[in-house]
Amino acid sequence: xxxxxxxxxxxxxxxxxxxxxxxxxxxxxxxxxxxxxxxxxxxxxxxxxxxxxxxxxxxxxxxxxxxxxxxxxxxxxxxxxxxxxxxxxxxxxxxxxxxxxxxxxxxxxxxxxxxxxxxxxxxxxxxxxxxxxxxxxxxxx
Numbered sequence: 313x314x315x316x317x318x319x320x321x322x323x324x325x326x327x328x329x330x331x332x333x334x335x336x337x338x339x340x341x342x343x344x345x346x347x348x349x350x351x352x353x354x355x356x357x358x359x360x361x362x363x364x365x366x367x368x369x370x371x372x373x374x375x376x377x378x379x380x381x382x383x384x385x386x387x388x389x390x391x392x393x394x395x396x397x398x399x400x401x402x403x404x405x406x407x408x409x410x411x412x413x414x415x416x417x418x419x420x421x422x423x424x425x426x427x428x429x430x431x432x433x434x435x436x437x438x439x440x441x442x443x444x445x446x447x448x449x450x451x452x453x
Contacts, residue, residue, distance in 0.1 A: 313441035314414070316355035318348055318406075321434045322370035324397025325404040341405075348409035352438075357414050363443035364415050365423035370402050371431035386430035393428045402426075406438060414440050 326341045372393040374386050385391045403426050407418040415421070422443050 313439055314352070314355050314357040315437070315439045316351045316357070318351055318436040318438070319434075321373055322397060322402045322428075322436045323405060324401025325408065345405065345409035348406060349413055352410060352413055352440075357410075357440060359413065360415050360420070360440070360442050362420065363422040364420045365425075365441050365443045366407070366421050367425040367437075367439040368403055368406055369427045369429060369437045370399065371429055371433060371435045371437070373434040374430050374432060387432075389429060391430070393430055399426050399428050402428075402436065406436065410440070 323341075323344050326338050328335045328337055372395065374383055378386065382391065403424065407421060411418055
């Protein structure tokens with residue numbers, strides 16, 4: 313398993329922009345994804361063949377306006393962040409950044425665990441490992 317942390321506020325995937333009919337990814341988004349790749353390499357990530365399991369925990373900054381009681385509730389997970397960026401966009405950013413580094417293509421990700429929590433230390437924590445057959449829930453038709 314390889315685990316690493318992206319410091320700072322979680323960032324979601326920004327839509328591709330266009331300029332006179334040419335489409336491009338914003339430079340800030342490219343820089344953020346390059347940072348993800350650099351942090352993953354520093355953590356010793358290796359490309360995995362076959363199915364992959366990924367866990368992502370996005371730690372959102374507690375607003376300065378939060379009262380002591382609300383802050384305590386946030387840290388105790390009694391109140392969860394329902395703010396932007398959307399969790400699916402945070403995950404898309406991470407998975408796309410790790411293409412060609414942790415796996416050939418993010419289609420190899422067969423197990424994904426994602427959470428949003430409040431924190432005094434905003435960051436995004438990533439765990440990547442080869443998928444191990446565990447009790448996989450099956451939905452009866």
